[in-house]
Amino acid sequence: MTKVIIAGYQGKMGEKAVEMVQQHADFELVGVYGPELGDTPQLPAATKVFHDLNEINIDADVWVDFTVPASVYTNTKFAITHEYSPVIGTTGLTDEQVTELKQLAEKKQLGGLIAPNFGISAVLLMQFAQQAAKYMPDVEIIEMHHDQKLDAPSGTAMSTAKLISEVRKPHEQGNPNAKETLDNVRGGDYDGIRIHAVRLPGLVAHEQVLFGSLGEGLTIRQDTFDRQSFMSGVAIAIEKITDKHELLVGLENLL
Ligand SMILES: NC(=O)C1=CN([C@@H]2O[C@H](COP(=O)(O)OP(=O)(O)OC[C@H]3O[C@@H](n4cnc5c(N)ncnc54)[C@H](OP(=O)(O)O)[C@@H]3O)[C@@H](O)[C@H]2O)C=CC1
Numbered sequence: 001m002t003k004v005i006i007a008g009y010q011g012k013m014g015e016k017a018v019e020m021v022q023q024h025a026d027f028e029l030v031g032v033y034g035p036e037l038g039d040t041p042q043l044p045a046a047t048k049v050f051h052d053l054n055e056i057n058i059d060a061d062v063w064v065d066f067t068v069p070a071s072v073y074t075n076t077k078f079a080i081t082h083e084y085s086p087v088i089g090t091t092g093l094t095d096e097q098v099t100e101l102k103q104l105a106e107k108k109q110l111g112g113l114i115a116p117n118f119g120i121s122a123v124l125l126m127q128f129a130q131q132a133a134k135y136m137p138d139v140e141i142i143e144m145h146h147d148q149k150l151d152a153p154s155g156t157a158m159s160t161a162k163l164i165s166e167v168r169k170p171h172e173q174g175n176p177n178a179k180e181t182l183d184n185v186r187g188g189d190y191d192g193i194r195i196h197a198v199r200l201p202g203l204v205a206h207e208q209v210l211f212g213s214l215g216e217g218l219t220i221r222q223d224t225f226d227r228q229s230f231m232s233g234v235a236i237a238i239e240k241i242t243d244k245h246e247l248l249v250g251l252e253n254l255l
């Protein structure tokens, strides 16, 4: 039985994770962590509820985190220090923070996963986009999310841009003399790749990667219509992560 703590249990993703862990025959929900205020989902009687990070002292194997960008670094460091294998869905970790957390996990020989996206459609989109960028280096990313999202660009869009930039030859894109007559209208710039973030009610999570070439184009798109779609990825991570001895980035490492 894998003992699981869920941080952010009252949130949109946290609630789904609480449900999934309770329904899974091999998982036990031993603890949840989140702010004092907020709706509490139905929890097993044996599940301990924590509102203060420093009070968490229970025996557990895995720490699942769907909180907020402002808390994810502290939470992940806490999990590793206490030898809970982190399964981190929360976005917003900087490259420097990831490097530091990887070193900490290595010292402890602890398995862990940071996954910008637990959905298979997004994992495939990132892989296809990386493949396409080898042959079509002119590319822009449009990510579209619900209007309550705290961070922009999305973790998935940043991860897509990083994967593309790993394989794309040094490349100048667009007209070097172009001028913006409205601030930021061309979007954010990651290594020459433009990223555009759309926030609208009614959306869940969606991404398009657009490639252009002489006389042809390619659009790769994924749509998350329901947050339930992330849960099979979270379950795979909980199942497999305690057999690992390093902090991995990307669900594809466990598939
Ligand atoms: N990797 C993936 O596949 C996915 C990742 N995400 C990411 O997961 C994160 C959560 O998303 P979502 O569930 O939609 O967001 P929500 O805002 O619905 O949930 C976040 C929850 O965390 C709580 N919280 C705030 N601060 C803390 C803290 N210090 N410690 C513990 N809990 C805290 C919030 O409480 P309060 O509201 O009171 O502040 C809220 O209940 C985001 O970063 C999002 O980008 C989302 C979907 C998929």
Ligand SMILES: O=C(O)C1=N[C@H](C(=O)O)C[C@H](O)C1
Binding pocket: 091, 116, 117, 118, 145, 149, 150, 153, 154, 155, 156, 157, 204, 205, 206
């Ligand atoms: O906030 C969200 O909703 C999502 N966040 C992740 C991200 O920033 O990429 C994953 C998915 O896009 C949903």
